[in-house]
Amino acid sequence: MKIAVIGGGWAGLTAAWTLQQQGHAVALFEAARTLGGRARRIHSRSLNLAIDNGQHILLGAYTETQTVMRELGLDTSRLFHREPLSLQAADGTFGLRTLPLPTPLHLLGGVLAAHGLSLNERMSLITLTASLRLHGWKTTAGLSVGQWLEQGGQSPDVIRSFWQPLCLAALNTPISDACAQLFAHVLRDSLGGPKAATDVLIPRVDLSQLWPDELAHRLNQQTAEGAGLHLAHTVRKLSACTSAVTVDDSRFDAVMVAGNVPSTLRLLKQLEPVKGSQRYLDRLAGFGFLPIATITLKLEQPWQLPQPMLLLRDHPAKLQFGQWLFDRSAFARADPEATTSPAGNAATIQAEHLIHIVISDASALQTHDQSDVVAAVTAQVQAQTRRFGPMPHVTGHDVIVEKRATFAARPGLARPAVDSPWPRVWVAGDWTDTGYPGVLEGAVRSGRQAAAALLRSLA
Ligand SMILES: Cc1cc2nc3c(=O)[nH]c(=O)nc-3n(C[C@H](O)[C@H](O)[C@H](O)COP(=O)(O)OP(=O)(O)OC[C@H]3O[C@@H](n4cnc5c(N)ncnc54)[C@H](O)[C@@H]3O)c2cc1C
Structure with missing residues (x-):
């Protein structure tokens, strides 16, 4: 079959890979120039560096993501820094780490x-x-x-x-x-799973290098007519009937719509109404979203933070919004064996002396001047990390606010299934009814489920 996948986030990528593995010709359309969606590499103009659009961690419990990476021939033990769960407040006022004992x-x-x-x-x-x-x-x-x-x-x-x-x-x-x-x-x-499920996995390379870049290579290797990767291609038109679908002006046997909620809603609204379609569209319209902000600080020299992830105490009234502090160069010290970079940008992550401050549910931050927030958060980090010695001089910064980072996971939210009411149309995304919140593993599981549903239905 010739199948179109719209959206190159982790859900669409997983669906594309699963379908390609089963021998189908896959055309993947992605609006951006880089694969990965909300978990991707971007170019920071202010730092003149490739960085991630946001710091992402995975849990040991995220097994499907690791399975997909292994299917692609990737070595997850090299691509992730893995450590037992450890919640340590930077200021030393709280600390909890799992112990080397059998579960629980x-x-x-x-x-x-x-x-x-x-x-x-x-x-x-x-x-x-x-x-x-x-x-x-x-x-x-x-x-x-x-x-x-x-x-x-x-x-x-x-x-x-x-x-x-x-x-x-x-x-x-x-x-x-x-x-x-x-x-x-x-x-x-996580807590209720086997011991490894609580482990924290932090990418050693940028998010697109983790596996989307490898998949891009595989998609481009397809030889079937119409199959392949179409970057910087925003799909604007979609129609479907019982025998085929049309994506922009190309015909396919089926389509996987794996965009974010608003773009998926825009495309699905173009389809002829069928039984249950209004209810499905209403569910999509019922989502709310919350932002995540990431402040990246470039330091003049390396900093000896004891671990890659530390908790910060936020004080929103003082604009000190920081919740987590990431120092991915700490891998090199924690795990010197792994410093040989599996790919180019791992070296950048370790060499550029970057620290990242993550702010979830960042709605409050958006009403303030960005430079005031950066100054306040920098002061917050300096104050709360004093016990590790003075923070090196900051030579540059970048602020990324992902306005629709995840859906708001409120009680009673009805999430749509991966099977749509329209013929030959399936959907995938972290927002489908996976039982997971808006996380990478949810996106990957959604892509898997949607591909399996498509294959079952058209077998
Ligand atoms: C800052 C930040 C931090 C996060 N931290 C974590 C974390 O630590 N751990 C974790 O597990 N999760 C985290 N998440 C959530 C995680 O990134 C998402 O759950 C996941 O990336 C969603 O993937 P997706 O494929 O469902 O959607 P998306 O990544 O949104 O993919 C949709 C893709 O479709 C494309 N698209 C849309 N419309 C069209 C069109 N018409 N034509 C072509 N292409 C189109 C978009 O460009 C996009 O690439 C974080 C998210 C953000 C933003």
């Missing part, structure tokens, strides 16, 4: 040994997690994470040090709004 003792011991929380608080954290596990990782329908934590007797300190950063990192939605059930799914697959 690695976690239990880690919580008991955590510093910055009273014994009561540590016990309440263990009790709430154990009770969630006992209830099959199910929460009451319609509950927000905030309500669930309140019912579970969590103190403001446990929430601020542990639950809130975890919820924001996973759902990019404030605890007062975030869906408790979706959060429980993340906890089930």
